[in-house]
Amino acid sequence: MNRINKNEKNQVVDEQRIDNWLFRSRLIKSRAKAQKIILDGYVKINKIRTSKPSVKIKIGDVITLTKFNSVFVLSVEDFAKNRLNAKEAIKLYKEIKII
DSSP states (O other), X not given: OOBOSBOTTSOBOOEEEHHHHHHHTTSSSOHHHHHHHHHTTOEEETTEEOOOTTOEEETTOEEEEEXXXXXXXXXXXXXXXXXXXXXXXXXXXXXXXXX
């Protein structure tokens, strides 16, 4: 499985860039698109709007994503080293609410 729990030096990985996470969790089709929606202000981390794709998120953070006139509120459950298939990607987050 591609899930991350340790880096190459066997240290536990406990954070990941928000743009990478959105792409690897299949919520956004490309990392460039993930960066654009973040820069455009469509992403909040723990209720605080971010405009920096490089912001690090941690397990347990709440991500609010506005996409296609819908609002998705998700809890970060895990990280991935690469983009996952759909069946595995849904394990990276828990849906709290979709408006």
